[in-house]
Amino acid sequence: MALANRSLVTIDDLSNGEIESLFALADDMHGDMDKQLGLCRGKIMASLFFEPSTRTRLSFETAMHKLGGSVISVVDIKATSLAKDESIADMARVVGSYADIIVVRHPWEGAAKVIADYAGVPVINAGDGGHEHPTQTLCDLYTLKKERHTLKGLRIALWGDLKHGRTIHSLTYALARFGAIIHFRSGQGLELPEYVKRKLETEYTGRLERYENLGNLLKEGHFPIDAIYITPSSPHQLANIPDVSIRVELEKGVEALYVTRLQKERLSTKAGVEELKEDYPVVDKKLLKEKEFAETLVLHPLPRVDELARELDADPRSMYFKQAALGVPVRMALIALLLGAKKTPVTKEDDSFIRKIEHPPCKYVYGVKCPNRNCISRHETKYIKPEFILVCRRPLILRCVYCEHEVSPPYIASSEWHEGVLIHKHYHSADSHWAKKIRAENLIIFNSEKEAESHGFKPSHYAKKRYRINKKKDDS
Amino acid sequence: MALANRSLVTIDDLSNGEIESLFALADDMHGDMDKQLGLCRGKIMASLFFEPSTRTRLSFETAMHKLGGSVISVVDIKATSLAKDESIADMARVVGSYADIIVVRHPWEGAAKVIADYAGVPVINAGDGGHEHPTQTLCDLYTLKKERHTLKGLRIALWGDLKHGRTIHSLTYALARFGAIIHFRSGQGLELPEYVKRKLETEYTGRLERYENLGNLLKEGHFPIDAIYITPSSPHQLANIPDVSIRVELEKGVEALYVTRLQKERLSTKAGVEELKEDYPVVDKKLLKEKEFAETLVLHPLPRVDELARELDADPRSMYFKQAALGVPVRMALIALLLGAKKTPVTKEDDSFIRKIEHPPCKYVYGVKCPNRNCISRHETKYIKPEFILVCRRPLILRCVYCEHEVSPPYIASSEWHEGVLIHKHYHSADSHWAKKIRAENLIIFNSEKEAESHGFKPSHYAKKRYRINKKKDDS
Amino acid sequence: MALANRSLVTIDDLSNGEIESLFALADDMHGDMDKQLGLCRGKIMASLFFEPSTRTRLSFETAMHKLGGSVISVVDIKATSLAKDESIADMARVVGSYADIIVVRHPWEGAAKVIADYAGVPVINAGDGGHEHPTQTLCDLYTLKKERHTLKGLRIALWGDLKHGRTIHSLTYALARFGAIIHFRSGQGLELPEYVKRKLETEYTGRLERYENLGNLLKEGHFPIDAIYITPSSPHQLANIPDVSIRVELEKGVEALYVTRLQKERLSTKAGVEELKEDYPVVDKKLLKEKEFAETLVLHPLPRVDELARELDADPRSMYFKQAALGVPVRMALIALLLGAKKTPVTKEDDSFIRKIEHPPCKYVYGVKCPNRNCISRHETKYIKPEFILVCRRPLILRCVYCEHEVSPPYIASSEWHEGVLIHKHYHSADSHWAKKIRAENLIIFNSEKEAESHGFKPSHYAKKRYRINKKKDDS
Secondary structure (H helix, E strand, O other): OOOOOOEEEHHHHHHHHHHHHHHHHHHHHOOOOOOOOOOOOOOOOEEOOOOOOHHHHHHHHHHHOOOOOOEEEEOHHHHHHEEEHHOOHHHHHHHHHHOOEEEEEEEEOOOHHHHHHOOOOOOOEEEOOOOOOHHHHHHHHHHHHHHOOOOOOOOEEEEEEEOOHHHHHHHHHHHHHHOOOOEEEEEOOOOHHHHHHHHHHOEEEOOOEHHHHHHHHOOOOOOOOOOOEEEOOOOOOOOOOOOHHHHHHHOOOOOOEEEEOOOHHHHOOOOOOHHHHHHHOOOOOOHHOOOOHOOOEEOOOOOOOEEEOOOHHHOOOOHHHHHHHHHHHHHHHHHHHOEEEEEEEEOOOOOOOOOOOOOOOOEEEOOOOOOOOOHHOOOOOOOOOOOEEEEEEOEEEEEEOOOOEEOOEEEEEHHHHHOOOOOOOOEEOOHHHOOHHOHHHHHEEOOOOOHHOOOOOEEOOOHHHHHHHHHHHOOO | OOOOOEEEEEEOOHHHHHHHHHHHHHHHHHOOOOOOOOOOOOOOOEEEEEOOOHHHHHHHHHHHOOOEEEEEEEOOOOHHHHHOOOOHHHHHHHHHHHHEEEEEEEEOOOHHHHHHHHHHHEEEEEOOOOOOOHHHHHHHHHHHHHHHOOOOOOOOEEOOOOOOOOHHHHHHHHHHHHEEEEEEEOOOOOOOOOHHHHHHHHHHHOEEEHHHHHHHHHHOOOOOOOEEEEEEOOOOOOOOOOOHEEEEEHHHHOOOOOOOOOOHHHHOOOOOHHHHHHHOOEEEEHHHOOHHHOEEEOOOOOOEEEEEEEOOOOOEEEOHHHHHHHHHHHHHHHHHHOOOOOOOOOOOOOOOOOOOOOOEEEEEEEEEOOOOOOOOHHOOOOOOOOOOOEOOOOOEEEEEEEOOOOEOEEEEEOOOOOOOOOOOOOEOOOOOOHHHHHHHHHHHEEEHHHHHHHHHOOOOOOHHHHHHHHHHHHHH | OOOOOHHHHHHHOHHHHEEEHHHHHHHHHHHHHOOOOOOOOOOEEEEEEEOOOOOHHHHHHHHHHHHEEEEEOOOHHHHOHHOOOHHHHHHHHHHHHHHOEEEEEHHHHHOOOOHHHHOOOOOOEEEOOOOOOHHHHHHHHHHHHHHHHOOOOOOOEEEEEEOOOOOHHHHHHHHHOOOOOOEEEOOOOOOHHHHHHHHHHHHHHHOEEHHOOOOOOOOOOOOOOEEEEEOOOOOOOOOOOOHHHHHHHHHHHOOOEEOOOOHHHHOOOOOOOOHHOOOOOOEHHHHOOOOHHOOOOOEOOOOOOOOOOOOOOOOOEOOOHHHHHHHHHHHHOOOOOOOOOOOOOOOOOOOOEEOOOOOOOOOEOOOOOOOOEHHHHHHOOOOOOOOOOEEEOOOEEEEEEOOOOEEOOOEEEEEEHHHOOOOOEEEEOOOOOOHHHHOOHHEEEEOOOOHHHOOEEEEEEHHHHHHHHHHHHHOO
């Protein structure tokens, strides 16, 4: 599969084999770092940063310059026409007619997808809100590969703000796909979002064991942990991992410890920041003296605040500055491949750690909005209608195609009535047995009785009862 | 006439023939878009954007990169030394000593002229307040030329914010010069400024017929219109166009519909925005279904807000994204020509649609300021004195050489007294018969009795009377 | 001494000979200004401007482009990750792993030194608060050299805001090193900082005569002056310049007049700006008509406000726009040398105007902070501990190694007690005779009795007395 003309919006846009090939090219680039390559001469990269950033933007721009290309950039939302109510879809189209490739960072989750949908040129997601940051993941993996010589079956701990950390989300998926054992440990109230956990459990082949259930598996003195994610030791193996192997895995310790800062800017209020800090995991000299971390690499996407002590900077296990430096050859390789300036044979890498569940799209959804206020579908309303895929039937769970947050609307119906099969247009409660009975392609979903009725549906017996209960609540 | 080393401040800085030649070069550039040209290697373009912009700035920067040149840019007034009270004339001189060409956008009207006066290198106006935006006009015309194969005698409607829309002003002049028939339709209170109308009537060869006078010419069902501007069908023809041909023109409909958004940022207060929006013309699918728009191209300088419906994006008549894309080759051609990196034979194009009235400069003007608070002459007072040309004798109308707004000072005198011809130094009311009697080169203009008297003039009989009336008003 | 891989943080990082060689290379660059040189092709310059600037940033970026190199830039602190509490040391490391050279402007004094300490690549200080701005000094000197054909023994007046003007500080040191006679004249309250005066008196070979003492040396009608700095007419000569030669120097007038604006943005409050302006020296046509300025060049680092009249712009003595223009070849030469892209034989220039006093570092300093709130050591506390050198024993004066501001802590002790020589660990008042007695390498310095006592020291007899006095004051 050629990478030319494709976009990188989520880490899953690249297969394991493609990632390995990209790293092989990055190795070549790394060897040529002190001379300018003419590979992208005459090509234009638009660097659109609608959120503060130094590191990522400069890393991309450096990469493009080293490839001999040119850069045009927008670095602050206030300095752009977007202030004039312009849609980012329009902006994407226009910039796509100037540039050969677009790199975008945006505070709204799903923004990169929308830009990729409209730009007409390859788009690289350099971070969309708290959603994903796939090129950071490529830098992380590349550093691990350089040090451990393989990406497969890594034992790694992810610490810090697992809720808002987009680098965490992208990295988790990638690690899972390469068969890693992941130890999660978050600050209080900063656990992995439900939708990420569900993806791990439904779309990748592993088993996520939450702390509550780990009690008897943890030996005294084991460092704290929220959850552990275990993938089978060989592809295609089923995920029925026995408790005994979880205990074994826990005892092995980790090869790498990936820490992130508290993403203050993603909190809805500033109240409580101090509390969140109190319980926040910290990596320092004392911690790294523990036997189980003797050979553990320390990674951090930077910038750091207090969760990673300066005293570690000279420690040979500290990888974070190297990680940043390796961002340049990785991004050079990525840009060159997406622009088609370089072709590389894709390793026939087995991607089968991923169960590859393709959730069906929800064709008929009425009145349902993505619950994530930060989702692009809540802002870019002129171009974009909410769109969902059906992740689970019972309980009914839809996933937003833009930001991947989940929503569980209360009512459903079948579209088959209009084929003449059903005499009455009835709608049902989403938690009734109908949720499993109606075929996915016929499923109609409503956010309220009103919505259902405005489409000409009448409540079924069960739905009616629920409606009465709701009404009572409203009246009292 | 060679273009090298010249500036483009208003669209009238280019003759019709020069525009046609520039487009011929843009055609060549367009063919070479995917390779970098070495034409401007080693040249520096300074991109000075003192007002929010994405599109225009990125378009210029893309153009320069594609020519092989380099770009230095300033994208926000707060990030510049101008915050330290520096004059833009000083800034122009300094940047002119670094760069080979300057592209500037500024919120003050006339700023581009001042920068061109001081920089010592070619300057391109990328928008100065609500005044002009000549390169947008070049993109608009180039799109029209590509589609209609000629620029001459186009029938076009200009809709929207005709008052603040600088793209409208530049485009109107250019269209008039190429002999267009223009239908104007604005939102309420957003009509073409008086000074633009006067320019059309006094400097170009056409006839502007206002709506009030069109009543009996408009057939029922004709879409709304404020005014129509008709140029003679052949050069040199006089502008005494009979009513019957206006009626004929109205019935022909338009080949293109140029829409603009409400320029909210130019309104002095935010009060009334909602009202302005209410009556604002909107282009949508329904409108374009009207028979008279069957073959009408839709243009828009972007960004759009609500005046141009998204549902038209896939319509083959929609030209706005193409318009944006064509900005790159047009700007490449312009930059290459002004830098002298490319020479092109100028078509011997007949420019005679313009009557070419050269209004005389006002040599002696005392105490008169430009009435436009947004004019550069009101801000850059250390370098710039107000300067005017004499547009009309009776009523006395001066036009600011920077922003082209008009002012009508109350008193005049003749400078001939000091030649010994006049015994008494008298000043007169500007609406007296003296306004026509005094020769232009001798005309002295005052903004007040006080100013006139401080220059040693005494009131003439008529001026005295007026003075008494004014005094009474002040006393009461 | 090769310049490759070195940083330019203060003007003293370059020897006189290196400055002369750099100018020889700038002459070559100046001759090649209209073509792009391939000298730095493939090299990346990071341009980090954490304070408003147009001129300096654009000048550096122009220089790099003309050398064929590429530029990545950060132009506003709010647009960077630093907003996320990141340390500039971390930022320096990361950017140093992308770029081959870093140019930095920062509002904190000493910031450039910290960045140079951590970046791992050459760093150029483009202004750190009110501290230094060495490349402006290079432009100033280069302009003087072009006009006067030598840098040695210039007679020059420095006017304006001598307190906050970083260009003034850097220029003063450089002029002193080249054996200049400097006439200082500041606005009221804007005199040269004490630490700069002390550097002139202790580290350079000259004599600083303050106005109070000049009374009888100034002839009537001599233009105002605060102080005069006189260096010996030949190297190695002692600085015991007799009054008579000061009188002679004063009468000779100056070859150049260097004016600066009031650095409003460095004032702690806006109160008093109007007062400061009142007494501020102004250079205008009238002044330059004075006989003593007949051949005086006028320099100004720009931007100007009102201290330099526009009416002088066309005067052949006005050098300020030329100065700005010459910044490009000077910076081209500097970048090329630091990157090792060009080597130039260093003139065996005699640097001996500098007495080259190497002040010893203070090894044991407890509780002492730099008194300058704007010093990097007050902000970047996670990485940086306050560090001082010992400038004077009695009175005890320490100089901050970051911003060069001075501090005089109250208590001292000797570290020799722990060698067993002293039986009791006593601390002494810094103004006691012990200040001279304790060897520099043994000197311990405390900011308070409490600090001394917390280190196990007891007060000596004299210190006790002082302590009692202080206590009384606190109690009352």
